[in-house]
Amino acid sequence: MDSRFITALSIWIHKPQVVHKDVFASSIESESDDSLLRVIYPKLRTQVNEFTELCSKGPAYRFTSIFITYIVELKNGYILVSVLDDNSGFLQSSWLKDVLEPRLNHWYSCDARVNIPSLALIDRRMYQLQYERLKNTYGPILVKNWSEKTDPMKFVYEDIGIACYLICLWKDEHVNFVDLGCGNGLLTYILSSEGFDGIGIDIRKRHIWESYPISVQQRLKESSLNPEDFSGFPQTNWLIGNHSDELTPWLPILASKTGPSCKLFVLPCCPYGLFGKFNIPKSSLSFLPQTVKVNQITGTSRYGIYLNYIQQILGICGFIPEVDALRIPSTRRICIVGRSMVDSKCVDNTVYLGRLSTVNKYIEFERDLILKPNKMFIARSLTETPSNCTTISKFVIEKISHTVFRALLSCKPNKYLLQSHDLVLSDDLKIQTLDSRWWNPGDC
CATH class of the missing domain: 3.40.50.150 (Vaccinia Virus protein VP39)
Incomplete structure (x- = not known):
């Protein structure tokens, strides 16, 4: 069976909350080669109790709960969701077709990965x-x-x-x-x-x-x-x-x-x-x-x-x-x-x-x-050294800024670079901006 299809299904099985806004999480209660039983936990605000869903494996995966029964299968490179029985409950047929099916195909097409399920060690x-x-x-x-x-x-x-x-x-x-x-x-x-x-x-x-x-x-x-x-x-x-x-x-x-x-x-x-x-x-x-x-x-x-x-x-x-x-x-x-x-x-x-x-x-x-001479544990400093330049003096900042801008202004305009940004360069090296004004870059 196509591994990308299995991966896309695994995301839906293990992490339904990434696609259904009213789901908090799911957990696998039991699993065999032929089937698995998962518990789906709706968010508290829905006032819906957790419920079980039986998934029968095969060429087509069949999901059955008190709310709905549906099949997920791969046909001609496309993942198809078919609803067999809908009791108009938490999972609805319109959502499965309009939201889940496109998302499964997106995961299938981009070869998505199944990340670590969240909160797996707790209730x-x-x-x-x-x-x-x-x-x-x-x-x-x-x-x-x-x-x-x-x-x-x-x-x-x-x-x-x-x-x-x-x-x-x-x-x-x-x-x-x-x-x-x-x-x-x-x-x-x-x-x-x-x-x-x-x-x-x-x-x-x-x-x-x-x-x-x-x-x-x-x-x-x-x-x-x-x-x-x-x-x-x-x-x-x-x-x-x-x-x-x-x-x-x-x-x-x-x-x-x-x-x-x-x-x-x-x-x-x-x-x-x-x-x-x-x-x-x-x-x-x-x-x-x-x-x-x-x-x-x-x-x-x-x-x-x-x-x-x-x-x-x-x-x-x-x-x-x-x-x-x-x-x-x-x-x-x-x-x-x-x-x-x-x-x-x-x-x-x-x-x-x-x-x-x-x-x-x-x-x-x-x-x-360790290649360095000091092969001992190094604790962090008692004082936290800022790393965002907030302690550099204003004089140093201004000197660096002036040096950089002088160097930039001394450069001749790059005609091809300016044209790639839809800017016009005149014969006397003035630049026409997008609002049709002419800018003298200096030294002209």
Whole structure:
């Protein structure tokens, strides 16, 4: 069967929300060679309960739910959607023909890829309900009182989404967390306000910390941490790395040092290795236990390669890496969770010590790959250096501007370039603009 047809169908099966505005998500309950059963979760505002849809595979895929029965098949290079039975419910025949069918053919023609399904590790309905509650509880007041220079609409609702995901991931688990590189402290604030015990640590205090309740301020610690020398966090059972930059690859290692039962959640952003900016290392798969399979992120982008690298470190540290995609306003939405261990006997002292020995060997392996003289962990500076030229003196800016413009004005007009932009050049080198005015470029 045509692989592009299967891929287009897979997008509709796994990510219906990208085409149907009233769908929040779907999840696969069971699957065999002949069929699959999925649950579709409508958005809360529709007031429609989640429902199941049975998909029978074959030359034509048959979808059956309480609302409608329809067939999707490939005929002469065109994907055709045919409705067999319509009960005029959530999925309607007109929508399937007018919206889904063209979209399936678009995916088919451009050979689209199936990206990582979002919220795959948690209960989608629980996430919807929790997010709506957290958004209404924390969103308006945090946006109103935002004291940082960053965009509150992005950062507030991004951290609300991350907090909601963690709450759904933890469920009823007793959690004592450490949020490493907590930044504005918003994630720590929301989680602690929701009754979870934990602290946030960052190398630099933020102004917004002072706007939080005293009980939350006491949980935010300004401290520098060298993971090479650090022995772990006693009593902690979850480490969080939310855009923790240079600490990101150290999160699995710090979780291992903390104890055999410590788990982790990491949301990678800026690519760092153990000893500086991330440069693609030699394969570290030789350190992975044979029972660990890394969920290779498709594509050859630097970000995809970095996600695979972080997964490998989780595997080396004894975790079974799980990959998921968050629903947050960010291009960096892929998270990696380490909550299950490769060896069920990891709490045994001998097994745990062997795990730490493997981790230490890998640290030295990556250290040997570094070409620079300083092969140590490098923490970020206590002071944030602006990178947008805001601190350059006005004198320097004006001098550069004048130098550039003098050089440009000394150049003779390029007749062919001007004509390509529908501009006219006269014999005395004056330029006629689009509004029919004549401009003297200088020196004429």
